[in-house]
Amino acid sequence: MAVAHKLASMGHPIQLAARGANSLLADKTNIELRYNVTVTLHEFDALALDTHDAFVAGLGELPQIAVCAVGLLGDQYQAEQDVQVASLIVRSNFEGPASILGVLANHFEKRGSGILVGISSVAGERGRATNYVYGSAKAGFTAFLSGLRNRLARKGIHVLTVLPGFVATRMTEGLDLPATLTTQPSRVAEAIAHACKRKKNVIYVGRVWWLITFVIRRIPEALFKRLRI
Amino acid sequence: MKLSGWGRYPLIEASTYAPRSEDDLRDILLSKKSVIARGNGRAYGDSAINADATLETRCLNRMISFDQTSGQLVAEAGVLLGDIVAAFLPRGWFPMVTPGTKFVTLGGAIAADVHGKNHHKEGSFRTCVDWIDIMGSDGEVHRCSWDEDRDLFDYTLGGMGLTGVILRAAIRLRSVESGWMRQRTIAAPNLSAALEAFEVEKNATYSVAWIDCCASNRNLGRSLVILGEHAKLSELPSSKAKEPFHKKTKWKISIPFDFPSIFLNRFSVRAFNNIYYQSGAKKIDVRLVDWDSYFYPLDSVLNWNRIYGRKGFSQFQCVFPLEQSEAGLTAILEEVASAGCGSFLAVLKRFGPQDSSFSFPMEGYTLALDFPINDKTLRLAEKLDQIVIDFKGRFYLAKDSRISAQTLRATDVRADKFCSVRNARGLSTRFASAQADRLVL
Ligand SMILES: Cc1cc2nc3c(=O)[nH]c(=O)nc-3n(C[C@H](O)[C@H](O)[C@H](O)COP(=O)(O)OP(=O)(O)OC[C@H]3O[C@@H](n4cnc5c(N)ncnc54)[C@H](O)[C@@H]3O)c2cc1C
Ligand SMILES: NC(=O)c1ccc[n+]([C@@H]2O[C@H](COP(=O)([O-])OP(=O)(O)OC[C@H]3O[C@@H](n4cnc5c(N)ncnc54)[C@H](OP(=O)(O)O)[C@@H]3O)[C@@H](O)[C@H]2O)c1
Numbered sequence: 001m002a003v004a005h006k007l008a009s010m011g012h013p014i015q016l017a018a019r020g021a022n023s024l025l026a027d028k029t030n031i032e033l034r035y036n037v038t039v040t041l042h043e044f045d046a047l048a049l050d051t052h053d054a055f056v057a058g059l060g061e062l063p064q065i066a067v068c069a070v071g072l073l074g075d076q077y078q079a080e081q082d083v084q085v086a087s088l089i090v091r092s093n094f095e096g097p098a099s100i101l102g103v104l105a106n107h108f109e110k111r112g113s114g115i116l117v118g119i120s121s122v123a124g125e126r127g128r129a130t131n132y133v134y135g136s137a138k139a140g141f142t143a144f145l146s147g148l149r150n151r152l153a154r155k156g157i158h159v160l161t162v163l164p165g166f167v168a169t170r171m172t173e174g175l176d177l178p179a180t181l182t183t184q185p186s187r188v189a190e191a192i193a194h195a196c197k198r199k200k201n202v203i204y205v206g207r208v209w210w211l212i213t214f215v216i217r218r219i220p221e222a223l224f225k226r227l228r229i
Numbered sequence: 230m231k232l233s234g235w236g237r238y239p240l241i242e243a244s245t246y247a248p249r250s251e252d253d254l255r256d257i258l259l260s261k262k263s264v265i266a267r268g269n270g271r272a273y274g275d276s277a278i279n280a281d282a283t284l285e286t287r288c289l290n291r292m293i294s295f296d297q298t299s300g301q302l303v304a305e306a307g308v309l310l311g312d313i314v315a316a317f318l319p320r321g322w323f324p325m326v327t328p329g330t331k332f333v334t335l336g337g338a339i340a341a342d343v344h345g346k347n348h349h350k351e352g353s354f355r356t357c358v359d360w361i362d363i364m365g366s367d368g369e370v371h372r373c374s375w376d377e378d379r380d381l382f383d384y385t386l387g388g389m390g391l392t393g394v395i396l397r398a399a400i401r402l403r404s405v406e407s408g409w410m411r412q413r414t415i416a417a418p419n420l421s422a423a424l425e426a427f428e429v430e431k432n433a434t435y436s437v438a439w440i441d442c443c444a445s446n447r448n449l450g451r452s453l454v455i456l457g458e459h460a461k462l463s464e465l466p467s468s469k470a471k472e473p474f475h476k477k478t479k480w481k482i483s484i485p486f487d488f489p490s491i492f493l494n495r496f497s498v499r500a501f502n503n504i505y506y507q508s509g510a511k512k513i514d515v516r517l518v519d520w521d522s523y524f525y526p527l528d529s530v531l532n533w534n535r536i537y538g539r540k541g542f543s544q545f546q547c548v549f550p551l552e553q554s555e556a557g558l559t560a561i562l563e564e565v566a567s568a569g570c571g572s573f574l575a576v577l578k579r580f581g582p583q584d585s586s587f588s589f590p591m592e593g594y595t596l597a598l599d600f601p602i603n604d605k606t607l608r609l610a611e612k613l614d615q616i617v618i619d620f621k622g623r624f625y626l627a628k629d630s631r632i633s634a635q636t637l638r639a640t641d642v643r644a645d646k647f648c649s650v651r652n653a654r655g656l657s658t659r660f661a662s663a664q665a666d667r668l669v670l
Pocket of ligand 1: 234265276307328329330340343388393395627
């Protein structure tokens with residue numbers, strides 16, 4: 001939603017897609033009033049793969065920038081006990097988002113322009129005991145985005161991978177996050193808008209997460225497996 | 230989490246919640262012993278803090294509707310006044326009443342019934358409020374307005390969050406032809422000259438005075454009286470008239486750390502005052518100033534509250550009835566000048582008549598002074614309290630962080646009635662702030 005606000009403030013018309021899109025009526029009005037742009041609502045379920053073609057066809061106008069912010073943190077412990085839970089996490093963070101961006105990519109390719117933005121996560125940079133189901137799904141999504149970027153690089157279509165650290169959203173509500181490492185959604189939105197303008201490939205928000213990831217990825221596995229982080 | 234108001238004093242450990250919907254809000258409200266709403270934390274003291282549960286409204290910040298003909302905006306309580314300006318000034322609308330910072334929420338503006346530089350002419354924030362939706366102790370949402378539960382409406386405006394949590398409200402905006410202000414400055418050599426300027430210029434839409442608190446004796450109360458009008462299109466040079474709402478984006482300065490408190494010794498304050506006065510005194514003629522610099526000069530320095538250092542600061546704001554104003558103000562300024570702890574900001578403003586149950590303004594003059602918190606200034610403030618009592622003035626709760634329950638009752642006979650209304654409506658057990666506890670409200 002923060003990204004929608006940011007893009008609307010730059011004058012872009014907005015298409016909001018979600019499950020139960022009608023629950024976004026108030027947000028639609030809010031964005032229209034604040035930024036004087038048109039906002040349309042579209043029913044969308046990332047898990048209903050066979051609807052994705054129809055969804056894009058039904059958009060009316062194909063967007064210039066498509067941002068996929070679908071994700072599900074889930075509960076790691078439950079995911080270890082119940083394969084259904086694990087599967088839902090993987091499908092919500094990888095299969096669904098990859099599918100919809102794949103469909104959009106084909107449409108963008110035909111048109112010859114557009115920017116695809118996928119919000120993945122630093123959690124996908126190395127699997128950890130506390131959230132590796134979510135992390136591995138994000139790792140898959142990150143790899144998918146990288147491949148997509150590679151495929152479309154010469155076709156005038158840009159792919160941006162966004163790797164946020166901790167962000168204060170509904171997903172992390174109630175978790176005890178370190179305040180200094182936690183950013184606001186509006187910061188992520190600013191970073192995304194900026195990166196779209198500059199055609200950046202991969203961005204970390206906030207920047208310290210680049211360093212943290214850099215270090216974490218370089219810890220030898222023999223040592224890493226004993227750590228609790 | 231440690232919470233404070235804008236003055237960063239007092240600091241209180243409190244649990245905060247940021248509900249995302251009316252239902253969220255109700256769940257939290259009903260599950261806590263007592264709660265208080267918090268907007269953007271621009272009240273100076275402890276009015277938006279409850280150790281048990283402080284309910285932030287930052288996620289309840291959607292605009293709901295706008296009527297192009299009447300200028301009526303319906304919005305959720307967490308919407309900032311600055312967002313309203315950003316959205317509607319380009320379409321020719323501006324808030325009817327605005328405080329000296331745009332970083333306040335609609336809920337905070339209503340709860341403090343804030344005043345602007347146009348109070349003498351157009352009254353407090355209530356002037357532009359059509360109705361309010363408020364959640365009471367039972368979690369139910371009630372609409373109140375000028376003709377629907379008028380009592381609740383009246384007490385909510387100025388009720389400092391103690392009558393419930395404001396969810397949304399309808400306010401009317403003012404139509405303007407440009408984002409520019411015609412500003413006229415009058416240098417007044419002393420207090421009576423300043424008061425006279427206010428009286429002579431009472432037809433100006435906006436008026437406010439900045440007082441040099443270090444001046445004493447003959448110069449006591451020397452000030453710059455600053456008047457303003459929204460500029461009409463026909464009053465703009467053609468370069469500005471082409472894009473009447475355009476404003477250059479200003480650099481924002483941020484104060485990244487706490488200044489050591491030694492920084493604000495009496496000499497630096499005196500120097501600041503002198504420079505301001507000298508440079509101001511030359512600009513007697515009319516100037517065009519953009520809306521942001523005119524209404525919100527302090528907003529361009531983000532976190533300016535940090536210049537007062539880690540211990541924080543306090544703002545002393547009182548109002549005297551018209552007949553007592555000159556005497557009361559003189560007594561205060563003399564006390565401040567002799568104590569030698571000059572204040573960075575001293576603002577004087579004429580209030581017009583006001584008819585309301587618990588709002589701050591009354592017809593007369595209001596004075597606001599900032600002080601860093603230390604033993605000396607706290608002692609001074611207590612002396613000033615007595616002056617306010619003696620001259621029948623009262624205090625602005627949105628700025629207060631230190632007066633006692635006795636002082637409040639000695640200055641505001643309405644406090645007891647406010648308490649009994651709260652009791653009768655079952656509000657006193659559910660809604661409480663650190664300030665309300667201190668003041669036994
Ligand atoms: C630089 C500066 C200049 C100022 N200039 C002026 C001025 O010129 N005139 C003036 O009148 N004031 C002025 N103020 C004070 C400010 O306008 C008020 O304190 C205002 O209430 C702050 O709004 P807020 O959203 O930050 O609320 P907060 O500070 O968070 O809360 C203030 C009060 O409002 C209540 N409240 C907030 N939201 C709700 C809600 N949704 N429902 C119920 N209660 C709620 C809180 O409980 C609390 O009692 C100034 C403050 C600053 C920092
Ligand atoms: N918050 C963080 O700290 C953080 C850190 C790194 C990365 N991220 C990533 O950032 C993105 C945005 O998350 P957020 O923090 O804003 O949390 P969020 O509020 O929980 O957002 C996730 C969104 O995904 C939607 N969603 C889930 N499954 C869906 C499906 N099958 N079909 C359609 N929509 C679906 C949810 O919609 P419903 O309302 O319908 O459930 C929800 O709006 C996610 O990809 C997340 O993994 C977040």
